[in-house]
Amino acid sequence: MDKPFPIKTGKKTRQNYFVARELQITIALLVVLALLGGTFLQSVSAALNSYLGFTTPSLTIFLVIGYIAIVAFLAIFFAHRFVGPFKRLEYEMKTVANGELDKRLTIRTKDDLHVRNFVAYVNEFIENFENMSKDYSKLHSALSIQMSDLIKRLEKGQYNPEDVKESIKTLQKQIHELREKW
Numbered sequence: 001m002d003k004p005f006p007i008k009t010g011k012k013t014r015q016n017y018f019v020a021r022e023l024q025i026t027i028a029l030l031v032v033l034a035l036l037g038g039t040f041l042q043s044v045s046a047a048l049n050s051y052l053g054f055t056t057p058s059l060t061i062f063l064v065i066g067y068i069a070i071v072a073f074l075a076i077f078f079a080h081r082f083v084g085p086f087k088r089l090e091y092e093m094k095t096v097a098n099g100e101l102d103k104r105l106t107i108r109t110k111d112d113l114h115v116r117n118f119v120a121y122v123n124e125f126i127e128n129f130e131n132m133s134k135d136y137s138k139l140h141s142a143l144s145i146q147m148s149d150l151i152k153r154l155e156k157g158q159y160n161p162e163d164v165k166e167s168i169k170t171l172q173k174q175i176h177e178l179r180e181k182w
Helices: 021-052 056-097 113-156 161-181
Strands: 005-009 012-016
Touching: 021 056, 056 113, 113 161
Parallel strands: none
Antiparallel strands: 005 012
16 A cells, blocks of 8 residues: 655645556556447447448447447456455454454455455454454453452451552452553
8 A cells, every 4th residue: 555655845745645556557448448349339330431431320320339248248348257256255354343353364266466455454454353353352261250259258258458459469460561561
């Protein structure tokens, strides 16, 4: 992912953000292909007019239908290339959101570079969240056991204020360590 960098223009400094170059190239390719398709249709219509003697209204209909077909084909193809991976990722994210933290998003070999980067960042986030959840569960379990032990000792009257103080300090230390880690 391209990082923004400041550009100085006179007295002012502004941020310049580069949009995904691969996406720009793909859109430019789409436009060029549409224009080439239109040019091809013009050549075919000129040939039909000169060799077969088609009239202008029928050539116009041929051009319009041909151009619509070319643009529709290109739009469907590129929409599938861009939207398809995100629909698959949406389904996989629903699985993760339902609590399956061991699930990771997948990529296909033909997926766009930006989709690959996005998946890598999301998988890293899921892994960090899974680790944080495991650490939280461990801490919760340890705190619960230590607090239960303290309560039992207090109920039986077997408590030493120094022992209670040390137990509470240990609990605070464990909480602090988890907070510092995450």
